[in-house]
Amino acid sequence: MSSMTMNSEExxxxxxxxxxxxxxxxxxxVGRRIVYQLIDFGRIRAYxxxxxxxxxxxxxxxxxxxxRMT
Numbered sequence: 059m060s061s062m063t064m065n066s067e068e069x070x071x072x073x074x075x076x077x078x079x080x081x082x083x084x085x086x087x088v089g090r091r092i093v094y095q096l097i098d099f100g101r102i103r104a105y106x107x108x109x110x111x112x113x114x115x116x117x118x119x120x121x122x123x124x125x126r127m128t
Contacts, residue, residue, distance in 0.1 A: 076112035085118060
């Protein structure tokens with residue numbers, strides 16, 4: 059998915075542990091493909107760390123609280 063909207067640099071060191079796409083999917087109760095789509099649409103923030111995509115847990119929680127999955 060080359061059109062992903064994400065930062066290519068690591069985020070500031072704010073003490074938060076960024077999570078993998080698989081962990082984000084389990085947290086939301088959806089499949090990994092849905093998480094990739096949410097990143098593509100700019101609904102959750104993520105960045106690429108080498109070959110892995112890491113999800114910002116704050117944006118994931120904000121998205122979950124918004125109730126847009128229901």
